[in-house]
Amino acid sequence: MFLLAMLAFLPKLILGFSIAHLIWPDGRISSLLLKFFLGIPLGMGIASILFFFSKLWSLDRWSYIAVELTFVAAAFTAMLLARKDTFRRIEFDVDSSIIKQNKFLILLVILAAAISLMGFFSTTLLRPHGREDAWSNWNLVARFVYYSDDLTNALDYIAISSFPGYPFMLGLDVANGWTFVNTVTTRVPILAAGLFAFSIPGILFFGLFKTRGIQSASIAAILVLGPWLAQFAAGLYSDVPMAAFYLGAGVLISLYLQTGTPGLAALAGLIAGLPSWAKNDGIPFAIITAIIMFLVSFKRRDAAAIVRFVLGLALPLAVVAIYHEFLASPGNVVANGSEMLLRLQDPSRLRTVLEFFIRETSWFGSPASGYVLILLAILVVGGIDLGNENSRIIPFVFLSQYAVYFAVYLVTPLPLEWHLGSSLQRVLVHLIPLLTFTVFSLLRKHDFSLFQPVGNRHAPHD
Amino acid sequence: MSATRSLIFRILTILALLYSMGMGLFYFRSIMNVYSQGRVDYVVKWESLMADVKKEIPADEKVIGYVSEWDRLGFDKDVYIEFVLTQYAFAPQLVRRDLNHEWIIANSTDPGFLGWLTSQLTSSFTVQELGSGIYIIHRGDL
Numbered sequence: 001m002f003l004l005a006m007l008a009f010l011p012k013l014i015l016g017f018s019i020a021h022l023i024w025p026d027g028r029i030s031s032l033l034l035k036f037f038l039g040i041p042l043g044m045g046i047a048s049i050l051f052f053f054s055k056l057w058s059l060d061r062w063s064y065i066a067v068e069l070t071f072v073a074a075a076f077t078a079m080l081l082a083r084k085d086t087f088r089r090i091e092f093d094v095d096s097s098i099i100k101q102n103k104f105l106i107l108l109v110i111l112a113a114a115i116s117l118m119g120f121f122s123t124t125l126l127r128p129h130g131r132e133d134a135w136s137n138w139n140l141v142a143r144f145v146y147y148s149d150d151l152t153n154a155l156d157y158i159a160i161s162s163f164p165g166y167p168f169m170l171g172l173d174v175a176n177g178w179t180f181v182n183t184v185t186t187r188v189p190i191l192a193a194g195l196f197a198f199s200i201p202g203i204l205f206f207g208l209f210k211t212r213g214i215q216s217a218s219i220a221a222i223l224v225l226g227p228w229l230a231q232f233a234a235g236l237y238s239d240v241p242m243a244a245f246y247l248g249a250g251v252l253i254s255l256y257l258q259t260g261t262p263g264l265a266a267l268a269g270l271i272a273g274l275p276s277w278a279k280n281d282g283i284p285f286a287i288i289t290a291i292i293m294f295l296v297s298f299k300r301r302d303a304a305a306i307v308r309f310v311l312g313l314a315l316p317l318a319v320v321a322i323y324h325e326f327l328a329s330p331g332n333v334v335a336n337g338s339e340m341l342l343r344l345q346d347p348s349r350l351r352t353v354l355e356f357f358i359r360e361t362s363w364f365g366s367p368a369s370g371y372v373l374i375l376l377a378i379l380v381v382g383g384i385d386l387g388n389e390n391s392r393i394i395p396f397v398f399l400s401q402y403a404v405y406f407a408v409y410l411v412t413p414l415p416l417e418w419h420l421g422s423s424l425q426r427v428l429v430h431l432i433p434l435l436t437f438t439v440f441s442l443l444r445k446h447d448f449s450l451f452q453p454v455g456n457r458h459a460p461h462d
Numbered sequence: 463m464s465a466t467r468s469l470i471f472r473i474l475t476i477l478a479l480l481y482s483m484g485m486g487l488f489y490f491r492s493i494m495n496v497y498s499q500g501r502v503d504y505v506v507k508w509e510s511l512m513a514d515v516k517k518e519i520p521a522d523e524k525v526i527g528y529v530s531e532w533d534r535l536g537f538d539k540d541v542y543i544e545f546v547l548t549q550y551a552f553a554p555q556l557v558r559r560d561l562n563h564e565w566i567i568a569n570s571t572d573p574g575f576l577g578w579l580t581s582q583l584t585s586s587f588t589v590q591e592l593g594s595g596i597y598i599i600h601r602g603d604l
Contacts, residue, residue: 108479115486122493129505129550136546143553153554219475226482227489369485374478381471446471 005187008180009044009195011072012173016043018072018079023270023312024263027086028093030209034251037202038271040195041244045274048172049319051179055172058150061179068176098214105218112225113201119230120194128186130193130236133426137163138238139189141171146178151327159329167323169278170238189236196241197233200433201225203244207251208440211258211390220440223374224433228365232429238278239429245275245282247433249289250397254441256305257296257390265293265305269312276320281430283320284404286313292396340411349416353409356420364428371432375439383444391442398438402431505547511594512551518590518598519565525556527566527599533559534570534578544569564601571595 016039024035050071054064080087099106129135144154145168154171158164170192177188201221208217233240252268255261272289275282290306290313297306343349365371386392405427412419519526528548532541548567549557557567561582568579568589576589576597583601590598 108483112483112486115483115490119486119490119493122490122497126493126497126501127503127505129503129509132543132546135505135550140546140550140553143550147554153556157549157553157556219479222479223482225486227486230486230489365485369482374481377474378471378478381467381474383467446468 001181001185001187002191004181005177005185005191008177008188009191011068012043012047013039013195014043015046015072015075016040018075019043019046019270020267021083021086022075022079023267024261025083025086026261026263027089028091030093030206032090033094034203034206034210037199037206038248038252038267040199040202041241041248041274042271044173044192044196044241045169045245045277045316047176048169049277049316051172051176052151052319052323055145055148055151060149061182064179094209094214102214102218105215109201109205109218109221109225112222113198116201116225116227116230117198119227120197120234123230123234124186124190127234128190130189130234133238134189134236137161137166138168138170139174139236141168142174142178142189143184145171145175146184155327155329164329165324166280167277167320167328169274170241190234193233193236193240196244197229199244200229200240200247203247203251204433204437207247207254207437211251211254212440212443212445215446216440216443220436223371224436226365226369226371228369228371228429228432232426237426237429239426241278242275242282242430243433245271245278246285246401246430247437249285250394250434250437253289253293253397254390254394254437257393258388260300260302260305262304262308266308266312268293269309270315271312272309273313273316273320275430277316277323281405281408281427285401286317288400288404289397292393292400296393339413343411349410352416353406353420356409356417356424357406360420360424360428364425364432372435375436379439379443382446384442385444386442394441395438398431398434401434405431505550508544508547509551511596512548514592515567515596515598516552518592519555519567521555523555523565525558525563526552527560527563528557528569529559529561529566529579529582529599530569531572531575534575541569566599566601568597568599569595 013036017035018039020035020038020042021032024031026032026035047068050068051064054067059067124130130139141154141158144157145151148154154168158166158168173192174189177192178184181188201224204224205217205221208220229240249268249272252264252271256264256268268289273282273286276286290309293309294306297303297309361372363370363373384391409416409420409424528545530541530545532538532545545557545559548569568575570576571594579597579599580589583599585601587599587601590600592598
């Protein structure tokens with residue numbers, strides 16, 4: 001069944017890679033590998049949109065499978081035809097000399113990945129249905145979608161649930177997987193969660209490899225593969241996919257700032273828009289990244305960049321707009337204007353939110369591991385390099401979204417301590433990989449030659 | 463950057479990596495310890511219990527009633543979780559905390575619960591006991 005589930009998701013991965021390579025036809029091996037990992041959240045996000053419309057139009061199982069496979073084949077063929085030159089001239093920028101020089105660090109990355117995978121799969125053995133949020137929200141919605149001819153049952157349930165008005169990308173992905181394997185099995189949501197989760201170290205590694213070098217990339221990947229990733233991924237939460245989207249957008253914006261390559265702006269827009277299809281929390285992220293890209297385009301006098309970014313954003317945001325305008329019930333987190341003002345003026349609320357944010361951010365991780373404190377210590381001791389545009393702008397993406405989450409809690413109409421206690425850790429999950437990328441983008445370049453065999457110390461790659 | 467600071471930075475980085483991987487191993491070991499005790503996940507248990515209940519209720523029944531100690535004694539996290547798990551097991555049939563349905567799942571191990579429940583039902587009904595505090599109420603008049 002696990003192999004069948006993997007086959008169900010294979011078309012999504014091909015779709016994601018094909019679209020990424022069509023939009024950003026960079027033929028370096030590091031870029032191709034980055035696109036492979038970016039292709040996971042991208043392909044899953046786009047396939048969920050396809051499945052959403054197929055359910056709206058009440059397509060039966062075989063018709064949908066035919067539509068998805070045709071769509072994937074068309075994207076793959078278009079990519080091969082339009083970008084065939086890039087495959088003829090692949091540039092091996094990850095070569096054997098770099099790997100040899102850093103073999104100890106790379107071995108540690110592989111070991112960290114193995115430990116994290118063991119943690120993930122052992123947790124799914126213990127709790128195959130995930131944590132409460134999985135079976136009370138996303139996988140429950142997935143059952144409504146899978147067992148029904150259309151979305152009526154799923155939308156009716158969401159309207160009376162504890163999360164009215166939420167989009168349900170992850171539920172659609174899971175129902176899509178069940179449609180391919182033709183049965184409801186826990187293997188499908190587990191595999192979907194694993195794919196999203198383990199795309200994160202891949203995106204982080206190759207993103208930092210391209211912007212900061214292999215040593216920063218390896219160290220960041222080892223850190224991000226800490227126990228929190230396995231635990232939250234095995235919880236089958238939709239917060240881990242959010243983290244993959246945020247990180248992907250951050251990496252692509254960073255690469256755009258470094259290279260000015262037009263396709264990167266469009267691809268960044270597409271990935272920055274998809275989290276708003278996974279959870280409402282993604283809507284401010286799309287706005288923040290659009291504002292930042294607008295300011296960058298203005299400063300660089302490169303109007304095409306913001307146009308491309310907005311074109312990328314347009315597909316996911318159009319679907320989100322259709323969903324909210326015609327199908328979704330009103331949400332329960334944002335209150336009306338006057339109530340919000342009253343809450344903003346209440347100092348006790350500010351104190352409570354501040355206390356929770358400081359405590360949960362500092363000791364983030366499960367078991368509480370102080371992940372953010374470790375990152376900050378590395379940054380403080382290692383020193384900050386604000387010498388390039390990249391390191392000056394990327395922190396704003398993280399800080400703005402963090403500030404938005406803080407503000408949402410300040411005005412939430414839900415009982416404050418309950419809301420913070422039940423969701424803040426998961427909300428921080430969205431931002432932890434992006435924060436890791438931000439910290440290593442800000443960090444001054446170092447020679448981590450303590451990791452080298454003595455004979456190789458003269459030639460670090462960083 | 464001074465040599466001392468650089469050395470501190472390298473040592474800090476190595477410690478951070480070892481700590482992160484050590485925590486990963488510690489997490490894996492603690493999960494395997496729990497797993498080796500043969501504990502069965504409560505969602506799996508509930509799914510198995512509800513599989514028997516589903517056999518007794520027609521699959522084409524769109525909405526099923528649900529009643530538990532939540533309705534008699536008020537909200538409690540455990541009874542809430544059992545309600546959501548019942549919905550999880552029955553989807554796409556909707557499960558509503560409401561007695562105005564032909565088929566109702568009643569859930570309580572308290573001996574006084576059934577007496578309270580019968581006093582709430584005004585018309586004729588049959589009760590089928592499935593064990594583990596689960597009853598199926600069938601109201602023929604609805």
